[in-house]
Amino acid sequence: MAQVLVVTSGKGGVGKTTSTAALGAALAQDGAKVVVIDFDVGLRNLDLVLGAERRVVFDLINVINGVAKLSQALIRDKRLENLHLLPASQTRDKDALTEDGVAKVIEELRTKFDWVLCDSPAGIERGATLAMRYADSAIIVTNPEVSSVRDSDRIIGLLDSKTVKAERGERVDKHLLITRYQSSRAARGEMLSVEDVLEILSTPLLGIVPESKEVLRASNMGSPVILSDPKSAPARAYSDAARRLKGEQIPMHVPKEAKSLLNMLFARKAA
Amino acid sequence: MNLIALFRRDSAPVARERLQILLAHERATRGQSDLLSILREEILAVIGRHVSYDPEKVQITMDRGKSVSTLAVDIEIPNGSSRLSAIHA
Numbered sequence A: 001m002a003q004v005l006v007v008t009s010g011k012g013g014v015g016k017t018t019s020t021a022a023l024g025a026a027l028a029q030d031g032a033k034v035v036v037i038d039f040d041v042g043l044r045n046l047d048l049v050l051g052a053e054r055r056v057v058f059d060l061i062n063v064i065n066g067v068a069k070l071s072q073a074l075i076r077d078k079r080l081e082n083l084h085l086l087p088a089s090q091t092r093d094k095d096a097l098t099e100d101g102v103a104k105v106i107e108e109l110r111t112k113f114d115w116v117l118c119d120s121p122a123g124i125e126r127g128a129t130l131a132m133r134y135a136d137s138a139i140i141v142t143n144p145e146v147s148s149v150r151d152s153d154r155i156i157g158l159l160d161s162k163t164v165k166a167e168r169g170e171r172v173d174k175h176l177l178i179t180r181y182q183s184s185r186a187a188r189g190e191m192l193s194v195e196d197v198l199e200i201l202s203t204p205l206l207g208i209v210p211e212s213k214e215v216l217r218a219s220n221m222g223s224p225v226i227l228s229d230p231k232s233a234p235a236r237a238y239s240d241a242a243r244r245l246k247g248e249q250i251p252m253h254v255p256k257e258a259k260s261l262l263n264m265l266f267a268r269k270a271a
Numbered sequence B: 001m002n003l004i005a006l007f008r009r010d011s012a013p014v015a016r017e018r019l020q021i022l023l024a025h026e027r028a029t030r031g032q033s034d035l036l037s038i039l040r041e042e043i044l045a046v047i048g049r050h051v052s053y054d055p056e057k058v059q060i061t062m063d064r065g066k067s068v069s070t071l072a073v074d075i076e077i078p079n080g081s082s083r084l085s086a087i088h089a
Helices: A016-029 A060-065 A099-112 A126-133 A146-159 A183-187 A194-201 A213-221 A233-245 A261-266 B002-007 B011-029 B033-050
Strands: A003-008 A034-038 A083-086 A115-119 A137-142 A173-181 A205-210 B058-064 B069-075
Touching: A003 A016, A003 A099, A003 A126, A003 A146, A016 A034, A016 A083, A016 A115, A016 A137, A016 A173, A016 A213, A016 A233, A034 A099, A060 A099, A099 A115, A099 A126, A115 A126, A126 A146, A137 A146, A137 A194, A146 A173, A146 A194, A146 B011, A173 A194, A173 A233, A194 A205, A194 B011, A205 A233, A213 A233, B033 B058, B033 B069
Parallel strands: A003 A115, A003 A137, A034 A083, A034 A115, A137 A173, A173 A205
Antiparallel strands: B058 B069
16 A cells, blocks of 8 residues: 655755655665655756756656656666656646646556655645645654744644545644754754654654754765765664654654764853 | 853743744634634724724634634723724725
């Protein structure tokens, strides 16, 4: 049974695309057949983060319009043969995304893959609502910061009302993924802690990804962090999160950021 | 620097408190926001034609019950606020 997952957040720049790439890679690495779909029509980036930007021929809108077959638009990852990308269109109008069109594409993908990960655009407009529309479950990517938490709450409201599952009276399973976390700043009271965010959003936690240079390096390289720095803290956080998605019980690990020598020399302890 | 830091209040608890208050409000109005925002706008337009009020001190809530729903409008009007003359218009 295929699982359709939406990776969403409301706010932009919190790490949806990075997380989609990393989780998709982690699931595919374990042998599952995975497709990641970019719903950000006009501002696609999942292709770039996955290093497939020069291989895009057809896109989601082409498939919806019947210009291309699904099999022609899917791009197989060069490193993980189980990982596929369905890119967004860079040029077309986002109104080209239709509800029926998206429904058809998702239905077809359900028959071919174990996991369908929909990378939502920021905002609560058409692209974002269509990305979540057919989801079985959702990953809400949140930064420990006021505007991100507020937008996540808004998105949770939409997941509970505007999805097909919600309209049928069922529940979309929701998972919270906290990204760009800095445990030392949270400990000093400078940043919302994991507990704060969980209490405010009351949504089960899927994982905590630390703020780290490896994530930036991964997108620079066009490779999911799981592959580019497999031993790094964010890679571990993402692979643990992927295993939790599959139902495994993995103890939650609050990652500590690595201190550079310079930071240690200049670190000033708060009294 | 360190001395200032000593007396400065941690900002995370402030963020947490602000969010809790804001989200409680936003969740309460979610779903009914369409009807409620129309009502709010029109009620305030009428009130505003006759008395001045502080927009911060307006509470409009709707409780939906099984057989009856109630609409509560709570507008704080400062004492001595000049009554705008309706005749003027």
